[in-house]
Amino acid sequence: MSLRARVALGAGRAAGWASRVTGRGAGTQVSGRVMLAIAPDLLEQVGSGRRCAIVSATNGKTTTTRLLAEALRSAGIPVTSNHTGANMPAGLAAALGRDPEPRVAVLEVDERWVPRVVDPLAAELLVLGNLTRDQLDRFGEVRSIAVRWREVCGSHPNLAVVANASDPHVVWSVEPATDVTWVALGAPWRSDAATCPRCAALLDWSADTFACRACGFAQPDAPYRLDGEVLVTPEGRIDLDLALPGAWNRMNAALALTAAIAHFGIDAERAAAGIRDLEMVSGRFSTRRLADGRDARVLLAKNPAGWTEVLRWLAPTDTSVVLAVNAHLADGRDPSWLFDVPYELLRGKPVAASGERALDVAVRLDYGDVSHVVERDPLRAANGLPGEVVVVASYTQFTHLTRGSW
Amino acid sequence: MTRESPVRIGLVYPDLLGTYGDRGNALVLVERCRRRGVEAEIVEVAAGEPLPDSLDVYLFGGGEDDAQVMAAAGMRASSAALDRARGGGAVVFAVCAGLQLLGTSYAAGDGDVLDGLGLVELETRAGEGRCIGEVVVEPDPSLRLRTLTGFENHGGRTRLGPGVGPLGRVTVGHGNGVPESDGATVDGVLADRLIGTYLHGPVLPRNPDLADLLLGWVLGTDALTPLGDTLVEELRAERLHEARLRGRRARRRDRRLTRG
Numbered sequence: 001m002s003l004r005a006r007v008a009l010g011a012g013r014a015a016g017w018a019s020r021v022t023g024r025g026a027g028t029q030v031s032g033r034v035m036l037a038i039a040p041d042l043l044e045q046v047g048s049g050r051r052c053a054i055v056s057a058t059n060g061k062t063t064t065t066r067l068l069a070e071a072l073r074s075a076g077i078p079v080t081s082n083h084t085g086a087n088m089p090a091g092l093a094a095a096l097g098r099d100p101e102p103r104v105a106v107l108e109v110d111e112r113w114v115p116r117v118v119d120p121l122a123a124e125l126l127v128l129g130n131l132t133r134d135q136l137d138r139f140g141e142v143r144s145i146a147v148r149w150r151e152v153c154g155s156h157p158n159l160a161v162v163a164n165a166s167d168p169h170v171v172w173s174v175e176p177a178t179d180v181t182w183v184a185l186g187a188p189w190r191s192d193a194a195t196c197p198r199c200a201a202l203l204d205w206s207a208d209t210f211a212c213r214a215c216g217f218a219q220p221d222a223p224y225r226l227d228g229e230v231l232v233t234p235e236g237r238i239d240l241d242l243a244l245p246g247a248w249n250r251m252n253a254a255l256a257l258t259a260a261i262a263h264f265g266i267d268a269e270r271a272a273a274g275i276r277d278l279e280m281v282s283g284r285f286s287t288r289r290l291a292d293g294r295d296a297r298v299l300l301a302k303n304p305a306g307w308t309e310v311l312r313w314l315a316p317t318d319t320s321v322v323l324a325v326n327a328h329l330a331d332g333r334d335p336s337w338l339f340d341v342p343y344e345l346l347r348g349k350p351v352a353a354s355g356e357r358a359l360d361v362a363v364r365l366d367y368g369d370v371s372h373v374v375e376r377d378p379l380r381a382a383n384g385l386p387g388e389v390v391v392v393a394s395y396t397q398f399t400h401l402t403r404g405s406w
Numbered sequence: 407m408t409r410e411s412p413v414r415i416g417l418v419y420p421d422l423l424g425t426y427g428d429r430g431n432a433l434v435l436v437e438r439c440r441r442r443g444v445e446a447e448i449v450e451v452a453a454g455e456p457l458p459d460s461l462d463v464y465l466f467g468g469g470e471d472d473a474q475v476m477a478a479a480g481m482r483a484s485s486a487a488l489d490r491a492r493g494g495g496a497v498v499f500a501v502c503a504g505l506q507l508l509g510t511s512y513a514a515g516d517g518d519v520l521d522g523l524g525l526v527e528l529e530t531r532a533g534e535g536r537c538i539g540e541v542v543v544e545p546d547p548s549l550r551l552r553t554l555t556g557f558e559n560h561g562g563r564t565r566l567g568p569g570v571g572p573l574g575r576v577t578v579g580h581g582n583g584v585p586e587s588d589g590a591t592v593d594g595v596l597a598d599r600l601i602g603t604y605l606h607g608p609v610l611p612r613n614p615d616l617a618d619l620l621l622g623w624v625l626g627t628d629a630l631t632p633l634g635d636t637l638v639e640e641l642r643a644e645r646l647h648e649a650r651l652r653g654r655r656a657r658r659r660d661r662r663l664t665r666g
């Protein structure tokens with residue numbers, strides 16, 4: 001490593017520490033920015049000599065990254081990872097710089113940044129989950145990310161790809177790649193995939209597969225497939241039996257396991273055993289102690305697809321639910337997506353509309369016939385609801401709640 | 407207000423034209439009927455299917471480029487059915503991409519100019535930059551509506567043909583984004599039983615009297631039973647306040663620019 005790189009790492013750590021103790025951030029992003037300013041080729045230097053796997057998706061990338069890292073560790077492979085969810089170049093540099101030893105890096109990367117980090121990291125594997133609408137004011141984003149992913153896949157013949165065969169945008173992005181392992185995760189969210197990514201005709205959807213009658217674009221045959229609680233592999237069926245909740249985590253796990261088995265050659269049973277007992281993944285779930293001593297679970301929901309998955313998981317339980325929504329840039333400034341999410345699933349539960357946009361949530365619930373109270377402070381709202389409480393929070397609400405600055 | 411059949415609220419191509427919570431507009435219309443004891447149902451017209459001529463309200467929502475082109479193709483193929491329905495008194499309510507499709511032509515994402523439905527004379531072309539943010543509109547006085555609040559997010563600029571009137575005058579935000587001859591900014595279009603607007607949010611949950619105007623047209627009355635809209639009133643007050651702060655900031659910025 002060059003002297004300049006070592007200075008950059010040192011300066012970055014100091015900045016990160018200052019940022020943490022002054023409570024201004026989780027530290028990682030700040031220190032990464034300082035590092036990159038001092039040594040712009042830092043990513044190359046901290047990544048060199050390692051086997052780098054990049055995990056990206058609109059939803060589930062933090063969890064998939066953690067699960068893949070755990071699956072590799074279970075086979076005795078030391079792994080470094082950006083486990084705090086800092087997933088842009090600065091955060092990647094900080095995470096790698098902090099942990100110079102391990103030969104394998106499993107890195108969550110923001111969808112838009114994938115094309116720009118593949119080369120500096122000399123990545124050998126891309127793990128691609130799904131592409132759905134995220135923050136609404138970023139218009140046309142799904143398409144433009146798919147175009148950029150496609151360019152990367154087409155221009156890197158040595159790059160291996162493990163990808164979700166059930167997502168039309170992902171399949172189109174990965175089409176030009178030469179070394180692909182498909183895993184069919186099922187397609188519970190189709191609203192952003194009505195038209196064919198290749199020719200713009202209407203896609204035909206049957207049960208869980210898609211095809212375009214106009215141009216022949218279709219779901220590829222996948223040697224790996226999620227079937228309820230089971231990952232079907234060419235060698236047999238593996239029971240997932242996860243401690244992590246919800247259908248979406250089974251999809252994350254199936255994607256991570258496919259990468260561990262197909263690309264890294266880890267024994268399937270051993271890999272599954274390595275992730276089965278994982279209970280919490282930072283960046284997605286957390287808990288907060290309430291004034292009355294109870295613990296509330298806090299879940300991040302970033303977009304309509306994410307909200308829908310969380311609500312489907314909550315529906316059959318008897319928990320109370322706080323819906324905490326802001327509309328800053330990171331949440332999406334336009335909360336019209338509230339009407340794309342089936343909040344009707346919460347009918348009959350104790351529910352609170354909360355966050356800066358509590359009134360938008362309340363009006364949505366009212367038109368969905370979901371009785372509720374309005375309380376802008378999510379912790380006060382949680383404290384007022386009976387029994388077990390889950391707070392489902394938009395991005396900036398989640399970061400406030402988990403940083404404890406309320 | 408006695409009807410033999412339920413009010414049929416048509417949600418047109420929700421997979422293609424549903425980018426901005428457009429289902430919310432349908433939900434609001436149905437709920438506001440039900441709360442008054444009037445039977446109503448949402449009829450979803452799936453992408454690729456022709457439009458039926460039997461709906462009471464046709465809702466056209468917002469959509470991205472490819473989706474808008476596909477929706478336009480389907481709608482043009484059904485224009486005879488839509489004409490029949492309008493002849494029988496059906497109401498058309500169109501938002502964003504839906505508004506653009508009502509017109510004679512619009513510019514697609516790749517710059518091509520494509521035919522719209524031609525229900526009203528208006529044309530949409532690409533503009534520089536997107537119009538994003540809270541919008542406040544003072545509706546045409548003939549509608550006797552209160553101030554409209556919504557959120558806009560579009561790249562198109564829509565010019566109304568001669569003699570075609572807007573839904574209202576924009577006091578905060580951009581709306582159609584093309585100044586009228588008197589320099590005013592306007593939003594949307596207003597014609598016989600037809601309203602188009604750039605406001606989403608979606609717009610009807612925030613503007614219950616606009617929802618009731620459409621329902622009044624369908625039910626043939628302008629005296630619908632008032633509903634308890636306390637929550638909505640609080641939300642309206644909050645959004646209008648926010649938007650006016652934004653408008654003041656924008657005007658200050660403009661003044662600085664002209665001075666400096």
Ligand SMILES: [Zn+2]
Binds near residue numbers: 198201
């Ligand atoms: Zn096609």
